[in-house]
Every structure is written in structure tokens, then in C-alpha cells.
Amino acid sequence: MVTLRVNGEDRQADVPPDMPLLWVLRDVIGLTGTKFGCGIAQCGACTVHIDGQPIRSCQMPVSAVGNRAVTTIEAIGLTPEGAKVQQAWLAVDVVQCGYCQSGQIMSAAALLARTPNPTDRDIDTAMAGNICRCGTYVRIREAIKQAATGQPQGLQVVVDGSAA
Amino acid sequence: MKRFLVVVVLLLVIGTVAYFVLNRKDPAAGTSPLIVGAPTNADPVARGEYLARAADCIACHTVPETGKPFAGGLPFKLPFGTIYSSNITADVETGIGAWSDDDFVRAVREGVRKDGKHLYPAFPYTAYTQLSRADVLAIKAYLFTLPKVRQPERPNDLGFPFNQRWAMGFWNAAFFRSQRFENDPSRTPQWNAGAYLAGPLGHCAECHTPRNLGFGLKHSQALAGAELQGWRAWNITSNETHGIGKWSDEALTQYLRTGHADGHASAMGPMGEAVAHSLQFLKPEDTAALVTWLRTVPAREGTDPVVVDPAPKAVVASNAAAPGGDVDGENADGKRLFEGACASCHQWNGVGQQTPYAGLAGTRGVNDPKGANVTQAILHGVTMRIGDTDVYMPAFGHGYSDPEVAALANFVIGHFGGKQGEVTAADVAKRRDL
Amino acid sequence: MKTRTPPGAEVDSGRRAAMKLAGGGLAVAFLWTAGLGPAVAQMNPRRQPTDEAAAAADGNPPFAPNAFIRIDADGSVRLVMPSAEMGQAIYTGISMMLAEELGVGLDQIKVEHSIPSDALYGIALLGGGQITGGSTSTRGQWQSLREAGAVAREMLIAAAAAQWHVDPASCSVSRATITHVPSGRTLGFGAVAEAAGKLPQPAKVTLKDPKDFTVIGKPLRRVDSPDKVNGGTQFGIDVKVPGMKYAAVRTSPELAGTLGSVDDTKARAMAGVVDVIKLDNAVAVVGEHYWAAYRGLEALDIEWRHGVNEHLDTATLIAALQESSRNGPALIGRKPKGEAAAGGKAVEMTFVTPMLAHAPMEPLNATVHVTPGKCEIWTGTQVPTRAQKEAARICGIPLEAVTVNNQYLGGGFGRRLETDQVEQAVAFAKQVSYPLKVIWSREEDIRHDRVRPLYFDRISATLGDDGKPTSWKHRITSGTVLGRWLPAAMGKDGMDSDAIESAADLPYDMDNVLVEWVRHEMPPGLVVGWWRGVGPTHNLFIVESFIDHLAQTAGKDPLAYRRSLMKAGSRPLGVLNLAAEKIGWGSQPLPARVGRGIAVASPFGSHVCAIVEVEVTAQGEVRLRRAVVAVDVGIAINPSSVQAQVQGGLLFGLSAALFNGITLKDGMIEQSNFHNYRSLRINETPAIEVFTVNSSESPGGLGEVGTAIAAPALANAIFAATSVRLTELPVTRTSLAASAEALKHVADNGTGKGDVA
Ligand code: FES
Numbered sequence A: 001m002v003t004l005r006v007n008g009e010d011r012q013a014d015v016p017p018d019m020p021l022l023w024v025l026r027d028v029i030g031l032t033g034t035k036f037g038c039g040i041a042q043c044g045a046c047t048v049h050i051d052g053q054p055i056r057s058c059q060m061p062v063s064a065v066g067n068r069a070v071t072t073i074e075a076i077g078l079t080p081e082g083a084k085v086q087q088a089w090l091a092v093d094v095v096q097c098g099y100c101q102s103g104q105i106m107s108a109a110a111l112l113a114r115t116p117n118p119t120d121r122d123i124d125t126a127m128a129g130n131i132c133r134c135g136t137y138v139r140i141r142e143a144i145k146q147a148a149t150g151q152p153q154g155l156q157v158v159v160d161g162s163a164a
Numbered sequence B: 001m002k003r004f005l006v007v008v009v010l011l012l013v014i015g016t017v018a019y020f021v022l023n024r025k026d027p028a029a030g031t032s033p034l035i036v037g038a039p040t041n042a043d044p045v046a047r048g049e050y051l052a053r054a055a056d057c058i059a060c061h062t063v064p065e066t067g068k069p070f071a072g073g074l075p076f077k078l079p080f081g082t083i084y085s086s087n088i089t090a091d092v093e094t095g096i097g098a099w100s101d102d103d104f105v106r107a108v109r110e111g112v113r114k115d116g117k118h119l120y121p122a123f124p125y126t127a128y129t130q131l132s133r134a135d136v137l138a139i140k141a142y143l144f145t146l147p148k149v150r151q152p153e154r155p156n157d158l159g160f161p162f163n164q165r166w167a168m169g170f171w172n173a174a175f176f177r178s179q180r181f182e183n184d185p186s187r188t189p190q191w192n193a194g195a196y197l198a199g200p201l202g203h204c205a206e207c208h209t210p211r212n213l214g215f216g217l218k219h220s221q222a223l224a225g226a227e228l229q230g231w232r233a234w235n236i237t238s239n240e241t242h243g244i245g246k247w248s249d250e251a252l253t254q255y256l257r258t259g260h261a262d263g264h265a266s267a268m269g270p271m272g273e274a275v276a277h278s279l280q281f282l283k284p285e286d287t288a289a290l291v292t293w294l295r296t297v298p299a300r301e302g303t304d305p306v307v308v309d310p311a312p313k314a315v316v317a318s319n320a321a322a323p324g325g326d327v328d329g330e331n332a333d334g335k336r337l338f339e340g341a342c343a344s345c346h347q348w349n350g351v352g353q354q355t356p357y358a359g360l361a362g363t364r365g366v367n368d369p370k371g372a373n374v375t376q377a378i379l380h381g382v383t384m385r386i387g388d389t390d391v392y393m394p395a396f397g398h399g400y401s402d403p404e405v406a407a408l409a410n411f412v413i414g415h416f417g418g419k420q421g422e423v424t425a426a427d428v429a430k431r432r433d434l
Numbered sequence C: 001m002k003t004r005t006p007p008g009a010e011v012d013s014g015r016r017a018a019m020k021l022a023g024g025g026l027a028v029a030f031l032w033t034a035g036l037g038p039a040v041a042q043m044n045p046r047r048q049p050t051d052e053a054a055a056a057a058d059g060n061p062p063f064a065p066n067a068f069i070r071i072d073a074d075g076s077v078r079l080v081m082p083s084a085e086m087g088q089a090i091y092t093g094i095s096m097m098l099a100e101e102l103g104v105g106l107d108q109i110k111v112e113h114s115i116p117s118d119a120l121y122g123i124a125l126l127g128g129g130q131i132t133g134g135s136t137s138t139r140g141q142w143q144s145l146r147e148a149g150a151v152a153r154e155m156l157i158a159a160a161a162a163q164w165h166v167d168p169a170s171c172s173v174s175r176a177t178i179t180h181v182p183s184g185r186t187l188g189f190g191a192v193a194e195a196a197g198k199l200p201q202p203a204k205v206t207l208k209d210p211k212d213f214t215v216i217g218k219p220l221r222r223v224d225s226p227d228k229v230n231g232g233t234q235f236g237i238d239v240k241v242p243g244m245k246y247a248a249v250r251t252s253p254e255l256a257g258t259l260g261s262v263d264d265t266k267a268r269a270m271a272g273v274v275d276v277i278k279l280d281n282a283v284a285v286v287g288e289h290y291w292a293a294y295r296g297l298e299a300l301d302i303e304w305r306h307g308v309n310e311h312l313d314t315a316t317l318i319a320a321l322q323e324s325s326r327n328g329p330a331l332i333g334r335k336p337k338g339e340a341a342a343g344g345k346a347v348e349m350t351f352v353t354p355m356l357a358h359a360p361m362e363p364l365n366a367t368v369h370v371t372p373g374k375c376e377i378w379t380g381t382q383v384p385t386r387a388q389k390e391a392a393r394i395c396g397i398p399l400e401a402v403t404v405n406n407q408y409l410g411g412g413f414g415r416r417l418e419t420d421q422v423e424q425a426v427a428f429a430k431q432v433s434y435p436l437k438v439i440w441s442r443e444e445d446i447r448h449d450r451v452r453p454l455y456f457d458r459i460s461a462t463l464g465d466d467g468k469p470t471s472w473k474h475r476i477t478s479g480t481v482l483g484r485w486l487p488a489a490m491g492k493d494g495m496d497s498d499a500i501e502s503a504a505d506l507p508y509d510m511d512n513v514l515v516e517w518v519r520h521e522m523p524p525g526l527v528v529g530w531w532r533g534v535g536p537t538h539n540l541f542i543v544e545s546f547i548d549h550l551a552q553t554a555g556k557d558p559l560a561y562r563r564s565l566m567k568a569g570s571r572p573l574g575v576l577n578l579a580a581e582k583i584g585w586g587s588q589p590l591p592a593r594v595g596r597g598i599a600v601a602s603p604f605g606s607h608v609c610a611i612v613e614v615e616v617t618a619q620g621e622v623r624l625r626r627a628v629v630a631v632d633v634g635i636a637i638n639p640s641s642v643q644a645q646v647q648g649g650l651l652f653g654l655s656a657a658l659f660n661g662i663t664l665k666d667g668m669i670e671q672s673n674f675h676n677y678r679s680l681r682i683n684e685t686p687a688i689e690v691f692t693v694n695s696s697e698s699p700g701g702l703g704e705v706g707t708a709i710a711a712p713a714l715a716n717a718i719f720a721a722t723s724v725r726l727t728e729l730p731v732t733r734t735s736l737a738a739s740a741e742a743l744k745h746v747a748d749n750g751t752g753k754g755d756v757a
């Protein structure tokens, strides 16, 4: 039985110690926002934060988490960076299929937490571990800049869809 | 290669007398020191199993994907051709089922098969010769309890003159001496156990000692590091700069038991196999014996010494998630590749996350400007099972080009070793075939 | 829609009629059958007999005028999506078409997945099936969905007008509210839903004049965005069903190999392992969670049996294709007109284009619960009715006994036009009593992909004195996807029009064009499938590389040469000029080993030109520097989606061209995961600018346009940078090294020139 601190709550799970955090989150705790893409730390779809650091939960044995705080996409909006990132993601409408986006947002939020004003190069470096098969990279760059600066970047989508 | 031929020819000239003198067998049965995991009073099959593990028979006698343990067929690519390991299951036709005790003992200790033909010293009879008869037969007893696998021997792929097995007699005359292990009464029993585990059983020297022109071990450089099958086996003498003299006992123990020592090394390639198949199964007392013995290996510098930079500029300037300290624009391609495919496990400060095995800082691999093991790891990846855990790194060779692998290796050397990497695309191309 | 078949091109009349209607693309083939064959099902804006079941499944809302619109008593507007959402923003596009005519804001609606039904949601362009593919969704529904919105609007107005006793013509609708203009009285949709539901359906409705559009044409936020940024969207892999167990599966790694014996002793002893179940060619371990199942699978001792492909490898396949190309019977896709002029300079090239995996970000999966006489499925699929049909077949139950709950797709790219993962999951689930979620590992997903076909092309031309081609011959040799997937859509002569798409219909004005296709059967088990961009992705690489080569042979600038072959005022010329202007073609000299490549075409009823700029290092590494794409998609329903689809599509194509090829050894696919089947990353992605031609033409296809145009633009850019003409993909990068010597040096591959240190 392991005890995990996930999104501010203590969760118990009766699982083998080598079980990756990803599957504990998805199949045992029931938080399916964190995604499985490759299982070998190559795609970043499974990114969560442990004590604020982005990690690949598909490769992280649950026993190695200890009492550190796990934050997933479901709760990242409660952090200031997470909220800014999500808003910017909507403002430039980054998502396509959306499957990689939990991981993208987790990586982006971690980037802004440590580098509030990232350069283009910082963005590429921090986000290079997250694959998007739909190819949303151009807008990811725009959204991170918008989240950092608060200034509109790229094509701003109309939010409410109302008629003029 | 030519020089090796010269050696062969020279040996011919020295003549048959010398041949027979030098090829004589040590008739002694021999004794072994106390190995905690295999006490002499234990059931021979159980002992044999432990000894077979300690001698790492399975690594060479099994093709991993086939799920046929000890059935042989694993290729060994040597500079002069490819040879394949033999089937050592008890199958009568294709294995060693029809071998008598004497046949088996002769093969293991003298390198001569049941049919009288010589084995190639890729099979380390040069080390096993020191085993006691009782230990060899315990191994046989164990092997004979395993499922018999019918798998015919794969013919070796060797050109003349290397395909002439009889010629190995000359090689033996020059480089091999049949002899048994002798207890050193001036040392503790623990040290002697370590010596037996490292020598006759574990045959560390086969990889860690450089070889001379005739492919015999260069005893003057014993355990000072060598390269084989593209991988560097590091200096494991007590030299403080180039060897393991500065490692703590705990670090050595951790490494031998798990294949990883924080801040020093993670096993991969052939050493990874040694840990996965053999060393992790030793009883803690036996690991301790190995450590005791290793501590007494005389310090040697070795031929291609590597100096670990304990605090390279870039590692110091980086944190886990963000790089620092790299010269802007230098090897931008290597850095780009690292940030995409590597950083999420290895991290920019080289500590490694998700698994400690991903720690790069402080390892000799990243401090080797030629990047042998770094390049090997990138190309071929790492797969080993330690305890319940799979230690895994993907093999990037297939998806990445030679210049990319070279750029990446040089970046890793520069960033984590603080050295100018020297890996070229042409080197990488060669390594793909190793 | 306009045809882009050059005047006078000899395409058989059925096919040509189809092109006129569909504007080309994958749809050509299907429409051709649809036009000539028996009537096919297709979406109807008015209520159908079968609607009853669909509405019932939606909780019998008071107003359900057709298969797409549900209005509840509380006024909520629910829109039912006939297509599958896999990232292409079709839920948004459909919602916009419906909302425009219905008179609601996009923020006022909720979208719902539809039940499987060809009768209600069939696409005529695709033979009447409920299929999302071939960039047909917008093209195929543009008319009927707006009409569906208008039908609902008129009925709601009629109900309100009746309540007020006023002339319906004096009422207007906006933001889900009906206003009686003269009096200013208003009623919400909810207030009249019940009454509207009882009214007869209007026989005729009037669609809005495009100049009055208030929704269409605006860059609106996707309807599925909010949940996709907080982890709330449920994909197939996220489905939770009470009592569900998880299965990890392994299918014979050798294509068409079978399962021999399995020793499951170790697996069954493992904690969390529930069961081990088998099929002819696969084995699955069932666990309390996926990890238990996965570890159990690893612990199995499996013996596979060889099948026919034991010795199959890629080189053998290519050789076989070449042989068929030489000797196989060729079908004619386009006949030359008249006699070619004698003499001229002959130019010939051959090309090999590799097999490709889709690798959608969400690995394949399906959750299935089989109970006596029933089967319920949860999965993300582009073909819900096909999934239903296959499940019914496997379970031996009637179609109606199979429920398919479609989900959001974590990427499709054509992979989810297949039902193999659903079929396998049903076959496994049949053996157990509980709901079973079968997840393919990434390795299974790639090793058992239904790959894009391998192609061998021979193309030649004769150049006249002016450097322009006086004749053009193109012979394509490949397996056929269409022939398996929708055999009825094959031409009378056996022609696969997907195989020649964008090869027979060129944007260039040439008379003497011969395009042929040789059908080459792939070995059993090597199943070829649709891959984003389908036929055009392959053909455009050949055609646009060859045109570039002809320009070079003729000593002409690639832009000028293309212009000289295009009709003045044509739409493809429009996008060519726009892209060239935006990138500043020829305006300043480029640094050494930097080059720009053009590709232009008219796939999927749209028109596109991409110009890619690359730098190739001395050691042959390709760095993407910049890309400019101009598109003419007719009316851009959502300019935001147009930009996103073109960017994403282009990157998908560039990624494949740079890195990807599926290869076979011993009958097995060699690639397995993203380390050896690479995907372009953000730090390898150039800036991409997308420009749209303003147009009032009906919308063309969009989802695959960027992908189809990517490879030739890249290859032509590499040629411009290195003078190496690529005739194989993926880019063989060592062949681009400045010299063999360069590879022997440690590269100073820093910022600039990629010089050798
Ligand atoms: S699933 Fe963890 S990195 Fe891909």
C-alpha cells in the first residue's frame, strides 16, 4: 500500500512498488487527464509535476515518489502559472486532437514557474520533450509567450462565438 | 591482423617440443575458498546454480529473445570473424548430454571439447582453469537439471587461419596455463573468496584487462581497462584518478549489486549483462568479498586513462529542468537532440530522474572524449532487469543519423564531462556494425 | 464545385463527372460509384424514420427536427456530430454550419457524439458510409448541415409566430432567441421547443446569403478546447465502465504469423493478473489495471508460428514492385491527347516512397462488454458503423444488438478508418464476462499498423525547345487501399483512383499526359491503409519533384517554370503567386547550403502552395528554417482552423519525409516507438506562415492539404541547398553531406554554416 499526495489530497493505492505513477493515476486513482503515449519517456504525454518539477510518470515507479506532492493536469489550473497557461492555450486555440496537451501544458507551466519570461530558445528547450503528432507547435510557442507577457500573440480566436 | 599472423608463424618455429611442454595439463583437482552463497556442504545442484550465476554462463550461452536459456547461438563479433556460443543444455545430440564428467571438466578448464577439438578463448577457460573440479562438476550437475533444448550448433564464421581450431594449441602454448586456484594464506578468507569470485568465476579480467597483439591478456596492465565489442570496460584498479580508488565501499557494493553507483556509474553493455545475469544474485557476503579483493588490485593507469571532472561548468550552471553553461551556439545540433530525446530522463544537471540509472554526471563514460560508451549507449540502448525493475534506455541508432549521433555524443561529453568530444560521424558508422 | 481537371484531359466520363462534383481528393473514387451505382445513404436535413431511435438515445428532447439538432425544454441546444473529432476541428466546423442557420452562438451549444448510423450520418462522397476521412466532412456536409440548421430555425420561428399570431416573416432569430421585430417581443428556443416539435417540416428553406454570415468565416474557438486544456476530455482510452478490467495484448510480431503455445504459469501467479486469453494470432493478459496486465504479458513464454512472411523484407518488396512496374499490366488513368511532337530532350526518373505508420498520439484501444446477445463498445473511431458491423459479425448477433459509443480520438490520421483493434477487442471480450479495455502499447500500435503503401514510380517527360514538356508519362506501381477497403469504388476497369489522385489531375496545362497504375498485391498480412493525405501525399512528392527537376534541366527558375505551365487566373496559380510573394522569392541571395523549395497542387478540392526553406549542414543534417503556405480552400469556415490544420498537416508531412519509413525484416516491422519512429519536435519546427486566398467558392478539403504538399517542398528545398535530388524518402541524410571527408571530422555544427572544423 502506498500513500500518494495527489493534487493536495492523500490517496492510498494497493499497487506493486514498480508500477509507474502514470498507471496508478489513471487506473487506480481514476485521474485520466494524464495520458499514455509511449511508455518510454519519449513523448511527454504523461508529464506531471512532482514538487513542481515536470517528470515523466510513465517511467516513474510509484515507490520513488515518496511523500512529494504530485500535481496533475486536473489541478494545474490552481497554480498561477497553470492558470495563465490554460488561458493562453484557449486564447490562441492551441489544441487539435488534444491528446498530447495535458503533457504540453504541464511542461509549459513548469517552464513559466522557473523562467517567467522565456526566450524562444527557452521555450523550444523546455518543450522539446513533448511530442505533438497533430503539429500544434507553432501555437504552443505563441501561447507560452502570451501566458508570459499577457500580450496577445498570433491569431486570437473569438471566445463566445456570438453573432455581432 | 598481420602481426597476429606473425606471432602464429613464430610460434610454429619455436616448435613442437615447446608446444607440448606448454600445453601440459595441471592434473590437480583444486580447491575453492569458502563462497558464502555456495558452501561446499550444500546440495551440488544448488551450489552449481550459484556458481553458474557467479561465472555468468547464461549471458554468453543464451540468445536473449529466444527464451532458450543455455542453448547457445549467441554471436561474438571478433576482429577476425564471428563465433557462436555452444548449446550447454543436456540435450544429447546438440548439447552436452553425452558428456562425461571428465569431458566437461576438460572443456571448462582446458578449452578442449569432447571431440578433442580446441575451443576459442572467447570461452574464458583461461579463467575457468582455476576452478576446482568439484565446482565445475557442481555446475554440470546444475546444467543437467535444466530443460534440454535441441538447438544445433551454429557454425562459426571465420576465415583462414582462424578457422583452424588446432592452431589454438599454439595460442594456448603462448597465453594459457592450466592451473588451479591457490588460497593465499597471508590474506583473509574473505579476500580469497573475492579473488575466486573475480578470477576463476567472474573472469573480470577477460574484459577489464587489455590484450596484447596475440589477444592474450596483458598482465602488466591487469584490470586497467580495455575495449571490447565497442564498449570500454573501465579501469577497475585502485588507481585514484583513473580507477576506482576513490569510490567508497558502499559505492562499489551498490554498483556490483544494482549496476548503479550514485555519482559514479551505471552499468550498460556487457557490464550491464554481468550485473543483470550474475552479480546482482551474489549473496551480500560474497559482494563484500569482491569489494575487499578489488580494493587490493594494484593501482595502474591503463593505456587510455579517463579523468572524471567532478564539477564541469555546464553541469554546475544547470538545474534539473533547464540547461546552463553551454557555450551559445556550440554544437547546437547536439543540444537540440539532447533536449528532445534525452533531457527528460537524464536532466540537465546530470542527476537523472525517474530512475537514478539516468544520472550522467561523474561517470567515466561522459568523461571519455572518444565517447565509446556514450555512443554505444545512444546507438544500442540499455536493457537490463535488476531485481523487479527494468532499467531501460531506448536504442536510438535506428532513428538517428550518424552525424546526429556524433553531435549528440559530443554534446553529452561537453556538457557532462566538460571535455571536447571527438566523436565523428564516421566513428558512429563503424560502431553500428559492432 | 469547380473541376480542376485540365480541359480536354481524357478521364472517363463517370470519373470526370465525379470530379466536377467533389473537387477531387479521395472522394473522387467513391463519388464515381455513388453517381453511377444504386442510391447511397446520405445525410438528410429533415427528420427521417430512423431518427426516432437516435432521438430516443438522446433522451427524447421536445424538439429534434433532424438527426443533428436537439433542443430541450430548458432551451439548451445540443448538436449531434455526424463526423468524428480527431483534432481536425470538425466538431467546430459542423457546429458553425448548424449554428449559422439555426441562429445560436457557438458558446450556447453542446456537442454530442452520434450513434452509429449510415442512414442518418452517411457521407455520399464516401459511398454513403458514416466515415470521417479523405477531407470530405466539410465538403460533404456544407449543404445539408446548413439546411438542417435552417429547417430547425424555420420551425422554431413558426412556433413562436403561431403563439404570437404574427407572420413568421416578421420574426428574426439570434443567439437562441426569436424576436418579433415589429413588437420587440422575444421567446427563447426552450419556450417554443415543444410546439415546434409538433409542426410539419418545411418543404423548402432558404439559406443565408454568405454576406449575412455571422458565424461562418470568423476565427472562433474550437468547441472542444476548454476540456482539452484541463484533462477533462474523455478519449477512448479514458473510458471507465463499472467492473471493467484491462488487457495488454501481443499480436504475432511476424505479419500473418500465428500463435503457437503459451506458457502462462508465471503470469497467472502475478498479483493483479486476472486471466490469459488467446486468439489465433494474439494473446492478451487481463489485469486489475493496465500495469498488471502489461507485466503479465511480459512474463508470458510465447511461441509464435511462422507464416508466409518468414523471410519478407523491404528490399524484396521494392524489387517486386519494380518487377511489376516493368511487366505488370498497366491501367490507364489519363490518356494523352493527340500526338506528341517529335524530338526533344528526354528526362526520366524513378522514385521509391516508403511505407508509413500513423502513430496517432493515443495508442489504439477499445473497451468492449459482451453479454448474452449484446455487445457494447467504447472507442474512438472514424468508422462507427463499420465497427458496429464487425462486432455483430464476430458475436453472431444482429446489428441493432451492438452499441457503439464513439469517443474523442487522440489523433486519427487514417489509422482509425480501420476497425482491426475493435475486432480484436471484441474477439477477446467475447471470452470473458466483464467489460474489457484492450490497450495496445505503442510498440503494438506501430508494429501492427496498417501502413501507407509502398510505391515505386517511373516518370518521364520530353522537353521541347522552350524547355516545356511536350509529353509526360507517369507509371505508378503500388498495392491498393481502396481495393480492400471499399472495393465497390474501384473503377470498372479495376482502376484505383486514389492511387492516381494528384497525378492524373495536374495543375499544369499539358496535353500529352499518360498516367498509368500497376496494381501490385502486397503479401498477406501486410495490410495497407489510408494515411493522412492518401494518394496525393505520394503523388505530389513525385510530380512536384519531377517538375522541379524539369525546371532545372531546362535551366529555368522553379517558380517561373511552374508559372509558365499554368493557366492565367487559375486557382493553383493564385496560391503559387501568393506564397512566392510572401516569402519574397528571389528577392535576396540565400547563404550557402540554404535553399527554398516550392510545391503547388490542388488536392482534396483545395489549392495549396508550400515554400520551405532549409539549411543543410556540411554533414548532411537538414534544418528547417521557414515555411510559407498559401491556400485557397474556398470559403474558410473557420480561419483559425484553416491555419491550424495547414500548420499541423505540413508538420505531419515534414516529419514523415525527414524521418519516417516502415521497414520489414523477417516479416516483422522493425520500428516500434518514437525512438526509432521519430516525430518532429518543437525545437525542429520552423516558423510557419499561412496565407489564405479570399474566396467565395464552396469549401474544399483541408485536413490533409498541408500533409500532401510537405514532402516535395522539402525535397526541392534540399535540392536547392545541395544539388542532391532525392528520389527516396525519408531523406537519407548522409547522402547530403558536402563530402565524404566531412563525415570524418568532428562537426562544429553550431549556429551558422555547418562548416567542418
Ligand atoms: S508516455 Fe511517458 S513520455 Fe510518453
Ligand code: FES
Binding pocket: A095, A096, A097, A098, A099, A100, A101, A131, A132, A133, A134, A135, A136, C087, C361, C410, C411
Ligand atoms: S494535439 Fe493531437 S497530438 Fe498534440
